[in-house]
Amino acid sequence: MTARAPARATAEHTGTDPGEPSTAEIVVRGVTKTFTRRGGADVPAVDDLDLDIGHGEFLVLLGPSGCGKTTLLRCLAGLETPSRGEITIGGRAVFRAGRGARVDVAPEARPVSMMFQSYALWPHMTALANVAYPLENRRGGRREARAAADRALALVGVPELAEQYPGQMSGGQQQRIALARALVAGQDVVLFDEPLSNVDAKVRDQLRFELLALQRRLGFTAVYVTHDQHEAMSLATRIAVLHAGRIEQLGTPEEIYNRPASGYVARFVGVSNELTGQALDPTTVQTDIGEVTARVPTALVGHPVLLASRPERWRIVTGTPDEPNTWPATVDLAVFVGSRSEYMLGVGDGTRLAVWDSGATSHTTGSRCRVTIDPADVRVLPVDEGADEGSSWS
Numbered sequence: 011m012t013a014r015a016p017a018r019a020t021a022e023h024t025g026t027d028p029g030e031p032s033t034a035e036i037v038v039r040g041v042t043k044t045f046t047r048r049g050g051a052d053v054p055a056v057d058d059l060d061l062d063i064g065h066g067e068f069l070v071l072l073g074p075s076g077c078g079k080t081t082l083l084r085c086l087a088g089l090e091t092p093s094r095g096e097i098t099i100g101g102r103a104v105f106r107a108g109r110g111a112r113v114d115v116a117p118e119a120r121p122v123s124m125m126f127q128s129y130a131l132w133p134h135m136t137a138l139a140n141v142a143y144p145l146e147n148r149r150g151g152r153r154e155a156r157a158a159a160d161r162a163l164a165l166v167g168v169p170e171l172a173e174q175y176p177g178q179m180s181g182g183q184q185q186r187i188a189l190a191r192a193l194v195a196g197q198d199v200v201l202f203d204e205p206l207s208n209v210d211a212k213v214r215d216q217l218r219f220e221l222l223a224l225q226r227r228l229g230f231t232a233v234y235v236t237h238d239q240h241e242a243m244s245l246a247t248r249i250a251v252l253h254a255g256r257i258e259q260l261g262t263p264e265e266i267y268n269r270p271a272s273g274y275v276a277r278f279v280g281v282s283n284e285l286t287g288q289a290l291d292p293t294t295v296q297t298d299i300g301e302v303t304a305r306v307p308t309a310l311v312g313h314p315v316l317l318a319s320r321p322e323r324w325r326i327v328t329g330t331p332d333e334p335n336t337w338p339a340t341v342d343l344a345v346f347v348g349s350r351s352e353y354m355l356g357v358g359d360g361t362r363l364a365v366w367d368s369g370a371t372s373h374t375t376g377s378r379c380r381v382t383i384d385p386a387d388v389r390v391l392p393v394d395e396g397a398d399e400g401s402s403w404s
């Protein structure tokens with residue numbers, strides 16, 4: 011067997027060039043934050059990370075628990091001091107360590123505001139006082155701060171709550187107040203750390219929609235942390251998928267979903283059918299279910315590979331003559347979920363495939379069928395550590 015191809019995503023997938031000067035609103039270069047756990051082990055929560063975020067962009071940091079999302083956001087805000095690297099916001103260096111004179115601008119002097127997962131409102135202050143608080147030490151004093159807070163409460167749609175205390179409001183209302191407080195100072199950059207994860211699903215959908223509309227209208231640059239792929243896809247201009255403190259892939263929601271750079275990304279942003287095999291030539295991969303036709307990147311020819319495909323790209327067909335990528339299958343499970351039918355098919359000797367069809371359920375459990383996929387819809391990737399767990403089924 012030949013050597014394994016590298017599994018780590020390349021600069022092509024992270025979209026940054028560490029050697030080039032950048033005109034982005036936020037520029038992160040070589041930022042590392044290492045924590046020392048009790049007992050002495052070092053954890054690189056953010057690991058030599060490069061990222062450019064454009065002016066007015068809605069950039070989502072997506073990844074599982076512990077991948078470094080909050081740590082990176084806190085480094086941007088100045089609430090965490092990186093071990094090394096450089097951060098520039100709005101053309102001004104706010105942090106630099108390891109090269110040249112050290113820079114570390116205090117959080118309150120950075121052009122950013124932040125909204126957290128927990129409402130973080132002061133319980134002894136009214137909604138209006140909570141929102142006005144960040145402005146009270148500015149020129150113009152209390153009166154102007156209160157006037158700006160009134161406008162911010164109107165902006166987020168709850169002017170009638172001005173005199174309520176946090177304990178007298180619902181969770182969704184408290185998050186609206188927290189949003190007003192994040193927006194009141196009119197900062198160019200607003201950082202969000204899972205701001206909607208504590209509110210129920212309906213309120214979350216509504217708030218997400220309003221947040222996006224506000225961001226488009228006010229034009230601030232948003233950096234938004236979530237581990238919810240649906241939330242990421244519906245908000246982002248670009249998504250950065252994080253893995254162990256590094257960016258595994260940076261791209262538009264469409265690129266991340268349809269052209270994942272690794273099995274890790276394919277698995278994290280949706281249901282992914284996975285097969286492992288050996289790439290024989292530029293169009294053929296030998297797998298447990300036989301030869302699969304797909305476009306093999308030149309660097310992977312001759313290597314073990316992972317084939318990833320989306321359930322909605324497979325089609326169940328009956329009676330068609332043999333064409334490439336068609337296999338006999340058994341329907342192990344057929345479920346109608348309203349917007350589509352979901353099938354679990356058995357192919358070959360124990361391979362399972364999730365197949366989604368937008369129509370009504372027309373194949374019953376236990377029946378035989380044939381299943382096919384267009385070679386263009388099979389993604390050929392380097393094998394990674396999660397590759398042998400089989401297809402995922404939600």
Ligand SMILES: Nc1ncnc2c1ncn2[C@@H]1O[C@H](COP(=O)(O)OP(=O)(O)OP(=O)(O)O)[C@@H](O)[C@H]1O
Nearest residue numbers: 045046047053055074075076077078079080081237
């Ligand atoms: N103050 C700290 N001391 C030690 N380790 C820490 C500290 N803060 C974070 N870590 C570690 O750094 C890593 C990244 O943590 P971080 O909070 O950034 O993850 P996250 O992606 O935001 O996760 P979640 O989705 O659970 O919020 C984790 O392994 C975590 O245990």
Ligand SMILES: [Mg+2]
Nearest residue numbers: 079080081203
């Ligand atoms: Mg977090």
